[in-house]
Amino acid sequence: MNFLIADTFTASLARLTGEEQKAVKTTAFDLQMNPASPGLSFHRLDRAKDKNFWSVRVNRDLRIIVHRSESSLLLCYVGHHDDAYAWAERRRLETHPKTGAAQLVEIRERVEEIAAPLYRAPAQSKPLLFASLSDDELLGYGVPQEWITDVRQADEDRLLALVNHLPGEAAEALLEIAVGGKPQVAQAPIKPASPFDHPDAQRRFRLVGSLEELQRALEFPWERWAIFLHPDQRQMVERSYNGPVRVSGSAGTGKTVVALHRAAYLARNNPGARVLLTTFSPMLVADLEAKLRRLVNNEPQLAEQIEVKPLEDVACRLYRTQVGELRLAGEEDVRQALQLAAAGVTGHRFTLQFLRAEWEQVVDAWQVETWEEYRKAPRLGRKTRLPEAQRRMLWDILSAAKQELSQRGLMTLAGVCVRLASHFSSNPPPFDFIVVDEAQDLAPMNLKLLGVLAGKRGDGLFFCGDLGQRIFQQPFSWKALGVDIRGRSKTLRVNYRTSHQIRTQADRLLDGELSDADGNLERRSGTISVFDGPAPELRSFDNEAEEIRAVSDWFRKLAGYGLKPGEFGVFVRSAHELPRAKRAVEDAGLAYIVLDDGARPGEGQVSIGTMHLAKGLEFRAVSVMACDDEVIPSQERLSEVGDEADLEEVYNTERHLLYVACTRARDYLLVSAVNPVSEFMADLRI
Numbered sequence: 001m002n003f004l005i006a007d008t009f010t011a012s013l014a015r016l017t018g019e020e021q022k023a024v025k026t027t028a029f030d031l032q033m034n035p036a037s038p039g040l041s042f043h044r045l046d047r048a049k050d051k052n053f054w055s056v057r058v059n060r061d062l063r064i065i066v067h068r069s070e071s072s073l074l075l076c077y078v079g080h081h082d083d084a085y086a087w088a089e090r091r092r093l094e095t096h097p098k099t100g101a102a103q104l105v106e107i108r109e110r111v112e113e114i115a116a117p118l119y120r121a122p123a124q125s126k127p128l129l130f131a132s133l134s135d136d137e138l139l140g141y142g143v144p145q146e147w148i149t150d151v152r153q154a155d156e157d158r159l160l161a162l163v164n165h166l167p168g169e170a171a172e173a174l175l176e177i178a179v180g181g182k183p184q185v186a187q188a189p190i191k192p193a194s195p196f197d198h199p200d201a202q203r204r205f206r207l208v209g210s211l212e213e214l215q216r217a218l219e220f221p222w223e224r225w226a227i228f229l230h231p232d233q234r235q236m237v238e239r240s241y242n243g244p245v246r247v248s249g250s251a252g253t254g255k256t257v258v259a260l261h262r263a264a265y266l267a268r269n270n271p272g273a274r275v276l277l278t279t280f281s282p283m284l285v286a287d288l289e290a291k292l293r294r295l296v297n298n299e300p301q302l303a304e305q306i307e308v309k310p311l312e313d314v315a316c317r318l319y320r321t322q323v324g325e326l327r328l329a330g331e332e333d334v335r336q337a338l339q340l341a342a343a344g345v346t347g348h349r350f351t352l353q354f355l356r357a358e359w360e361q362v363v364d365a366w367q368v369e370t371w372e373e374y375r376k377a378p379r380l381g382r383k384t385r386l387p388e389a390q391r392r393m394l395w396d397i398l399s400a401a402k403q404e405l406s407q408r409g410l411m412t413l414a415g416v417c418v419r420l421a422s423h424f425s426s427n428p429p430p431f432d433f434i435v436v437d438e439a440q441d442l443a444p445m446n447l448k449l450l451g452v453l454a455g456k457r458g459d460g461l462f463f464c465g466d467l468g469q470r471i472f473q474q475p476f477s478w479k480a481l482g483v484d485i486r487g488r489s490k491t492l493r494v495n496y497r498t499s500h501q502i503r504t505q506a507d508r509l510l511d512g513e514l515s516d517a518d519g520n521l522e523r524r525s526g527t528i529s530v531f532d533g534p535a536p537e538l539r540s541f542d543n544e545a546e547e548i549r550a551v552s553d554w555f556r557k558l559a560g561y562g563l564k565p566g567e568f569g570v571f572v573r574s575a576h577e578l579p580r581a582k583r584a585v586e587d588a589g590l591a592y593i594v595l596d597d598g599a600r601p602g603e604g605q606v607s608i609g610t611m612h613l614a615k616g617l618e619f620r621a622v623s624v625m626a627c628d629d630e631v632i633p634s635q636e637r638l639s640e641v642g643d644e645a646d647l648e649e650v651y652n653t654e655r656h657l658l659y660v661a662c663t664r665a666r667d668y669l670l671v672s673a674v675n676p677v678s679e680f681m682a683d684l685r686i
Contacts, residue, residue, distance in 0.1 A: 065087060213298055244488065434453060502662065595607055
């Protein structure tokens, strides 16, 4: 007998208390070991339309709902007695007549019994979104037969209420059609052994082959991605490519999920191969490492094949083992070298801020060594044209700074990367495959090194990133550095993390179409969220005390709804605003942790941090505080702009920061400020 688990079971398990989850897991393990054990108490659900639904007793109040047939036992749901029974009475497990995929379908008349009818004649008629589609087309998208009439009656006001009752593939297809897209239909195997083999079924049902696999699935029930992949994600993970590929998508579309599964897939299908899973941030790497352990903890050989490290750590280690001794230059070393060099050249008016920007974005970024190279160097983001004489004087300063660092035996990370790239261009690379998360923030020489390490192999380089979340690097041409992704750029369009309301509000901060320096477009239109939620709150106050009090009240209100401290995140633009965030959490009577590169979110604590540290995190509720006029965009950054043409880039990355912070929220978002508010607040309200 096949033993399966549904995503509805893992979702319902996550809503229980820790002690309740322990009891449920014990019963689930017993079910897998011996479903016929006399110690298990099965009860047929007489009121359920699907006669294969049974309840299994966990304790006096908790019940597991299973679907039991001759060939399979499926864990469907768990909850308190009345809730579990009501869930089962409203559903049937069916094989869709058109697609052949297994579906848990809500029974239409049962929905009418528990709520007011979904559709009444509207007071003012609005266009029906799907009236032109035939029954066959709707069935092809996975719409259950009994819901076709409701789909035909749906207009824009009723769409979100409707899709909450439909299977995932049907809901996503309808949402995509509603925004003008053309859904892709997942292709079933030519001869599927069962309805659970269909790609749409595999996104919600998982065959569990061992006790260890079930233990992994239940240990982290909120990490559903570790078990269930969307067909679009699975296709990107398992496809073979003939060159570097980049997977893009807005926040919440599962790019990190794809990166993790891709690394595991490459290791699993290439025994003995060396796989590097990397990104630029140590904090993000810690998160990747924890998630990878959960994903492959029953396959220890994969964990040995996959190295998870920050790119800087990998580069420095390789340099020391392959080239020689290394002393890495820090920000203070560079500042001192620039100051000393500038003092030695008379007659210039360059500020230290301008010199640092020219160093970071041109000279060090592209490892410029000579005056001729400097004259021809890419100057993306440095748009002001300097007269030849000034550029020559500027080069005298910058080249003197390079010489100063060299004499002190110091190298920048960009220098390390270019030396390693030269070394490995004629020596065997240490990795067979490289998977990079948050690729939009790679620096030029980072990319050059990656291209040498794994770019010659078809599947060697796999990037995941979002141009809308680029907050650290100037744009530059990947193609110019030998990494050409044209024709191999894929986009994820299904948002799992963020509600429709939060996603659409946050998207107002960005252009609908973003382009990289090579002309590759990322279109944000067509992205859909798979669940509904309350509208984000945008509030302004006359002083900090009022804002702190309001945010504190918001925390208490949501805690009353059952949210736990670990499900809250609070983000501000910089360390200067952290005291406001701390005070709001303290006044709500909640414990907190302040995030940094070493501190990670904890279960019993509200996470407080700057927007730069929000990347890669997810919370049920997020408060973005202190969005004041002189806070975001950062006045400090604006004052350091030495080239007026750089202002556009500063504004873009400041918008991206706010976008990143807002899209950490799953269900609830509060954005607050003290008057006068940031101009970005007006953009959010449009």
